[in-house]
Amino acid sequence: MKKILIVLTNVSHYANTHDATGLWLGEATEFAEEIQKAGYAIDYVSPKGGFVPLDPRSMKYVDDSIMKFYETTDFKKRALANSLSPQDVNPDDYSAIYYTGGHGVMWDFPNNPELQKIALSIYNHSGYITSVCHGVAGLLKIKDDNDNYLISGKKITGFTTAEEIIAGKKSVVPFLNRPVAKSHGATFVKKRAYSTFAIQDGHLITGQNPFSARAVAAKLIQALN
Template identity: 70%
Template sequence: MIKVLIVETNVSRYQGTNEATGLWLGESAEFVEELQKQGIAYDFVSPKGGLVPLDPRSMAYMDASIWKIYESQDFLDRGLRNTLKPDQINPADYSAIYFTGGHGVMWDFPENAEIQAIARSIYKAGGYLTSVCHGIAGLLNLKDEQGHYLIAGKKITGFTTSEEIIAGKKKVVPFLNRTLATAHGANFQKKRFYKSYALQDGQFITGQNPFSVRAVAKLLIEELNACKPS
């Protein structure tokens, strides 16, 4: 059975401040809806397991489809209140891993060895490493067994410096996605700010910003459907 692992943050505040952040709701909900349309199974994991906080700003961008997923009991239970812990995950069960965004991920995704090990196993088995927006943080420090960055030489995208400036968070975030991606050998791509943009390079599928979720999902679904037995 084809199944996707969705990774969400446990971080509720911009570190060192009292300002709330967390998961950008649409980056999980829209992705889930696209998987549901195709009958593709999925699970949720977070670095600590359990509760996933929501970035309150993301609640202002909810259309009917996001509300539908958000109000479903399954999403509330599995996707927000009771996410799995990394040690409950068997990487062999998944054809892809998807890193959601929201600024919180910048603190608990980059150095999480357990989730990195899961992602590395999925990748080694031929699965897909996918992300959107700040979710790129889950890919930036991934290395192979020889210590080489997996993103080296790959075309990837994520929330840009321009978008960080527009969001008013350039001085708050612990790093800038493009700067770190480039330092680790990636070929960072971007389009106009706050416009949908997703691209694929081999087993990597990445999206630039919150408006790119469905584009990422559709690229991944196309690959997963191609893998289904006829």
């Protein structure tokens, strides 16, 4: 059985500010917990490898399951302290790649050719590209072998403009997901702000916000089975 690759950010603050950001904890732990319960092994990668910062605001939304997973030695060591670098990853080992969120990903996910190459290789070998919340930023610029945007003609979702306004970050993020997705040919689907929502279109599975990580995992597990 092949593994699932989880992508995490290395960005610790909003650009041109001292405001802290990073991985939105539950988007990693909730997905990983469901995937492991289904019997799949997990690896963690980040654009630079090594240390992964946590978005401090995400710690306000932890529950018992998130905290329990967060406190495991495996998660702290392999995800937060020693995530893999892209060059350490063999795409052939994975059935799917999952892009987590947290605002930091908007700076180090979209323009990373190494991660794009890994994702496309997994996709081209009948694997799945998945994301949640801001993690959709990792999908926006992936191009297929014909130099077309992979999301073109696909239905996807991610953190919405309305949710960005509610979060108070619309003025500091480098772009908004929906306009970029639409400009690259995707149909951006959304539901009520901060409600659980995930959608699958072929081998792309995306979730709208932090409350959608388990929904993405459920769709992926169903697809793999």
